[in-house]
Amino acid sequence: MSMIPVNEPLLDGNELKYLEECIRTGWISSEGPFVARFEENFAARVGRKYGVAVSNGTVALEASLVALGIGCGDEVILPAFTIISCASAVVRAGAKPVLVDSDPLTWNMDVSRIESRITPRTKAIMAVHIYGLPVDMKPLLDLADRYGLHVIEDAAEAHGLTCYGAPCGSFGDISTFSFYPNKLVTTGEGGMIVTDDAGLADKCRSLRNLCFKPEKRFVHDELGYNFRMTNLQAALGLAQLERLDEFAQRKRFMGKRYSELLSGVEGLEIPLECTGYAENIYWVFGIVLKDGLQFDAERMMRQLGGKKIGTRPFFWPMHEQPVFRKMGMFDGEQYPVAERLARRGFYLPSGLAVTERQIATVCSVLADALKENAA
Incomplete structure (x- = not known):
């Protein structure tokens, strides 16, 4: 018997056609037209106004935290049971991760335990959808609204999933996705930030691109990152999104x-x-x-x-x-x-x-x- 791998993606749609277009036109960098198309189509798919394509799901979380102004002395509530990217993004922002145990049936964050973890330093709740079922978002959003907290929705594993009939990725201030090969939509490596806030979207775009200034490119007021997605990756993602x-x-x-x-x-x-x-x-x-x-x-x-x-x-x-x-x-x-x-x-x-x-x-x-x- 041949090995049955834990994951193998399907790449038999328009992936090759779109990649050939990138190579034929020479647009292979982050400046290519597929990036904007992928951002627009993906954001629309999850009911958001703005999409910001980045190099992976981990940096999508990191840029989101910085864009929200979360830093030293702040606390972010998140599940104990999750990938390390969630907690490491909080630590790298200079903030403190505060953990919540899981619901034994859904494996997601037990929303009933969140309120007891809120302190005067709490600035945000990171809701992470785990393995195929979403966090119960309605009580979580009610709690965040009552305490004036940001909500960061990690929908890396929730492509095509809905919660209370709304797409995962449409909740809270800002949502993030991963396009690793085991996701429903893959770009090989890649990620997406989506939001309805124009200011947050602009901030994330700046952060992913070294905080270049439009009027004076190589003069920097802030330190950014190189979190850009290539046109090749976006072409792959657009073909995947179609399916x-x-x-x-x-x-x-x-x-x-x-x-x-x-x-x-x-x-x-x-x-x-x-x-x-x-x-x-x-x-x-x-x-x-x-x-x-x-x-x-x-x-x-x-x-x-x-x-x-x-x-x-x-x-x-x-x-x-x-x-x-x-x-x-x-x-x-x-x-x-x-x-x-x-x-x-x-x-x-x-x-x-x-x-x-x-x-x-x-x-x-x-x-x-x-x-x-x-x-």
């Missing part, structure tokens, strides 16, 4: 097929199909090993890898990251749901190119491996 509805439908089909085949397998917790405010888009198909099993995700992943099934671990909690511990952060803090998810969760092959036959193989091999380990 987002198709890709979202395919992801949901894959998720439901996995659910059907694994629903009767002992020892597994599988993702919720829906909540009262959203339908799972199954960006990845994650599973959590139940506590009764006397082995963890790491052992199961090794075993599946030996049988040519690609997997990837869940996020490691922010308060247990060695780099932050060295910095003296999160001392003595515990987030038991996040800790459990990290140790007992992982996800299965979930790329858009995975076939129904491969899904069936994955489920069969997983069920056999669980039986072997439980014996």
Whole structure:
């Protein structure tokens, strides 16, 4: 049996046509016309006025925090269970990340725990949509409004997803996306900032381009970054965006097929199909090993890898990251749901190119491996 990779994108639309246009015209840098087209179309797709294309999702968060004026002495509330980009962006801005544990069913930030983490120094809440279901945004936005807090929506994993019927990426002051190869829309590497605030959009555009001044290019009043997206990347992204509805439908089909085949397998917790405010888009198909099993995700992943099934671990909690511990952060803090998810969760092959036959193989091999380990 050939290896079933954890992710393989689909690149069989207009990607080659648009890339050939870039090469034929010579527009391969960030000055090319596909960048503006991609920004405009992507922003419109998520119901925003402005889009700012950048080099990846991590820098999209970093630029957003700076644009909002968040810095030294400020606090930003975010989930303990997320990718390190979220917390590192806060730290690099000079602010303090304040953590919230996860909801055990959706794996997202437990919104009911946010208010207790608000202090006079809190400036923003970072809502991060995890693995296919969104954060419950309505109470989060109500809370932010009541306390006068900014909302940064990290929708990196939420292409095509909705919450209360509105597109993810349309909530709060500013939203960010990633276009890494495992996302529904990929540019290889890349990201997008979207907002309805013209001032924030202009600030992000300046920050991504070294804060060049239009009237005197090489004289700088501020220090910016080189966070630019190339025309080649934007061309790829535009072709991918044209198929987002198709890709979202395919992801949901894959998720439901996995659910059907694994629903009767002992020892597994599988993702919720829906909540009262959203339908799972199954960006990845994650599973959590139940506590009764006397082995963890790491052992199961090794075993599946030996049988040519690609997997990837869940996020490691922010308060247990060695780099932050060295910095003296999160001392003595515990987030038991996040800790459990990290140790007992992982996800299965979930790329858009995975076939129904491969899904069936994955489920069969997983069920056999669980039986072997439980014996």
